[in-house]
Amino acid sequence: MAILKRSSTMLSLVIITSLLAVASSKPCETGESHSELLLSLNKNLLRSLDNQEGLPNPSVHLALRLSDNHNHVKEGEHINRLKTSLHDDIQSSLSNSQSVVGLLALYTLALKSSCHDLNTITFTVNDKSETLLTHLKKQMEREKEHIAFSQRPLTNYYQYSLGVLALCVSGVRVNNHVTNKLIKAVELQHFTHGETESVDTYAMAGMALQCVKDSGSHVHNAAELETAIMMTKQKLLAARRPDGHIGNEFSTGLAVQALLAMGSEVADCAPSMKAMRTAARNNVYHNPMSISQTLPALYKQSYLSVKSKECLHEHDTLVLEPLDPVAVLPSQTKVAVTVEVVTSSGEAAVYSVSVPKSSSLLEALTLLQEKSAGFTFETESSLWGPFLSVINGEQARQSDRRFWHLSSEGTALSQGVADFKIGADQRIAIRNTSY
Ligand code: B12
Numbered sequence: 001m002a003i004l005k006r007s008s009t010m011l012s013l014v015i016i017t018s019l020l021a022v023a024s025s026k027p028c029e030t031g032e033s034h035s036e037l038l039l040s041l042n043k044n045l046l047r048s049l050d051n052q053e054g055l056p057n058p059s060v061h062l063a064l065r066l067s068d069n070h071n072h073v074k075e076g077e078h079i080n081r082l083k084t085s086l087h088d089d090i091q092s093s094l095s096n097s098q099s100v101v102g103l104l105a106l107y108t109l110a111l112k113s114s115c116h117d118l119n120t121i122t123f124t125v126n127d128k129s130e131t132l133l134t135h136l137k138k139q140m141e142r143e144k145e146h147i148a149f150s151q152r153p154l155t156n157y158y159q160y161s162l163g164v165l166a167l168c169v170s171g172v173r174v175n176n177h178v179t180n181k182l183i184k185a186v187e188l189q190h191f192t193h194g195e196t197e198s199v200d201t202y203a204m205a206g207m208a209l210q211c212v213k214d215s216g217s218h219v220h221n222a223a224e225l226e227t228a229i230m231m232t233k234q235k236l237l238a239a240r241r242p243d244g245h246i247g248n249e250f251s252t253g254l255a256v257q258a259l260l261a262m263g264s265e266v267a268d269c270a271p272s273m274k275a276m277r278t279a280a281r282n283n284v285y286h287n288p289m290s291i292s293q294t295l296p297a298l299y300k301q302s303y304l305s306v307k308s309k310e311c312l313h314e315h316d317t318l319v320l321e322p323l324d325p326v327a328v329l330p331s332q333t334k335v336a337v338t339v340e341v342v343t344s345s346g347e348a349a350v351y352s353v354s355v356p357k358s359s360s361l362l363e364a365l366t367l368l369q370e371k372s373a374g375f376t377f378e379t380e381s382s383l384w385g386p387f388l389s390v391i392n393g394e395q396a397r398q399s400d401r402r403f404w405h406l407s408s409e410g411t412a413l414s415q416g417v418a419d420f421k422i423g424a425d426q427r428i429a430i431r432n433t434s435y
Contacts, residue, residue: 034277034298039318041280041295042067046318048288049078054381055089056081058103058110063292065113065309066301071318079114082107083121094125094135101139102159105166108132109303112170115311133172136163140178147181157182157191161204168211169307176220179212183221186228194405194412194435199239199247203254206232207303210261214304233262244275248414249284252276253294257302273298287419289384330356336425337364339375341391344402344432349392351375355422361406362386362417364428385418388430396432405433 045064049056061078064070086107093100111118111132121132140163143153153160164182167174182205185191191201209229212218218225236255240246246255253276256269276294285291296302334354342348353368368375376393379386388404389395396402406413406420407429413420 037277037280038067038295038298039069041285041291041298042069042318043320044286045288045291045295046071046074047320047323048291049074052288055086057288057292057383058082058086058106059292059383060288061110062106062113062303062306063295065110066296066303066305067299067318068315069318070314070316071320072314072316074318075114079110079116082110087121087123091123094123099139099142099154101136101143101153101155101163104132104136104139105159105162108136108166108170109162109306112166113306113309115309118170133167133170136167137172137175139163140167140175144175144178144181147185151190156201157185158198158201158204160185161201161208164208165204165211165303168208168215169304171307173215173217174212176218179209179218179225180221182208183224183228186231187224192435194403194433196412197235197239197247199236199251200254202232202235202239203251203258206236206258207261210258211304211307229262233259233264237268240272244271244273245279246272249276249279250290250293250414252279253290253297256297257293260297260300261302261304287385287415331358333357335359335422337422338427339365339368340427340429341375342429342431343392343394344396349374358421358423360418361413361420361422361428364422365417379417385416388417391430391432394432400434402432402434405429405431407431 042064045060045067048060052060056078061075061082064075064078086103090100090103090107093103108118111121118133119131122129123132123135124130125135140160143155143160143163146152146154147160161182164174164178186202186205186209189197191198191205193200206229209225209232213225213229236246236259239251239255245252252272256272256276259269259272276298279285280294280298285294296305333356335357336352336354339351339353340348341351351368351373353364353371353373355364355367359367362379365375365377369377374392376391377388378390380389381387388406389397391404396404406417408426413428
């Protein structure tokens with residue numbers, strides 16, 4: 001009896017030890033599945049397809065395809081919208097010789113994540129029809145030339161990295177000179193976002209460089225490539241805050257994706273996984289774009305997974321229950337907002353408005369404009385929502401490397417005008433800043 005008991009204890013020990021070994025052999029394994037939370041984020045992302053104004057979002061498609069649960073009908077409808085509306089939009093940008101490398105790359109990743117034959121997708125410029133991948137390669141050449149000429153891409157290094165990644169996961173050999181420019185930029189620490197380091201860009205560059213390394217095509221400069229990947233990894237780990245987020249709440253998803261792609265150990269990203277789950281429970285990720293960059297990481301996937309995606313044996317189980325309509329009435333409590341606008345010449349003007357508590361900054365600016373207080377503004381649409389582009393007729397143009405920087409009490413806002421909510425009396429500064 002005693003022998004039997006001891007052997008069954010031994011057996012349990014062996015089983016527990018083996019289970020622990022399996023868990024710890026997978027990078028970033030967190031032990032528990034947290035499937036309820038992930039399912040609800042997955043549903044919110046799917047629901048965003050119905051609420052989308054403007055262009056269909058390729059980043060949202062990519063994240064849906066990297067998730068564990070699927071709705072094949074809705075995903076199928078969405079890929080068709082990408083192939084029509086987004087395709088037409090990119091076509092017109094290409095016809096106008098605009099740089100759209102980031103959008104082209106996201107479109108490529110979205111198609112590839114649905115196992116679409118990329119060779120069937122073409123664009124016609126100057127009466128010449130060429131494939132999507134040929135156009136992406138050409139756009140990357142232009143970006144590379146621009147870096148050679150002025151030390152910066154035409155767009156930014158985030159989009160440049162997306163371009164390398166999209167070509168690489170599609171099995172296209174990335175030109176060594178193109179990769180070298182990215183390696184150099186990591187070495188020279190050229191990745192900035194306004195006045196701070198861009199964790200998002202390090203993450204995207206890390207995934208791109210890891211893909212190139214795995215493809216085995218970059219043999220001439222293998223040591224430099226390895227060093228750049230190591231540096232990127234160190235940058236991401238060094239940017240980890242005490243609460244586990246890497247950079248901020250909105251860069252952590254991409255950073256964890258990159259660490260996963262670069263084969264990190266459990267200890268490297270378990271605290272960040274936890275931080276993202278806490279943020280998700282606190283409804284920090286309500287912008288579909290932020291869910292789209294975070295959810296793959298929570299599913300322990302990265303954009304690199306697209307390379308080996310086969311689209312077989314998927315669970316067609318993601319069903320949306322109808323939502324009870326919730327009427328959100330404006331709060332009775334009012335808060336006072338002071339908006340300070342500082343133009344490129346340094347001239348400052350201050351405006352005040354009182355708005356219902358929890359209004360967005362966009363709603364506050366709209367009220368201010370309606371009050372005819374001499375304040376006007378314009379926005380441009382983007383995948384993240386409205387980007388503030390013009391104030392009182394003055395444009396802060398990306399082509400001039402300027403933007404309207406948002407801050408409150410000396411701290412840069414981590415969200416844009418539509419997402420930032422005003423919970424208490426507040427002073428917002430909007431400065432025309434160069435970058
Ligand atoms: C590059 C970049 C910038 C550049 C863009 C210009 C350029 N050519 O380089 C500059 C420096 C201008 C910028 C500004 C801001 N940015 Co920014 N930006 C990025 C970055 C690194 C890449 C964007 C990109 O090229 N995407 C690829 C292309 C294909 O997508 P796209 O939608 O067409 O890209 C355009 C828009 O994204 C737009 N854009 C850039 N940032 C933001 C921010 C918001 C809120 C909106 C609506 C649009 C927008 O510019 C892009 C290029 O044209 C992302 C990182 C990320 N994870 O996405 C952060 C990111 C989008 N930015 C962010 C923020 C917070 C800002 C600012 C609000 C910062 C501030 N305090 O002022 C401002 C925007 C203010 C405004 N006027 O409305 C956050 C948004 C988080 C959120 N939940 O909303 C991100 C995710 C970075 C982060 N982790 O904090 N940004």
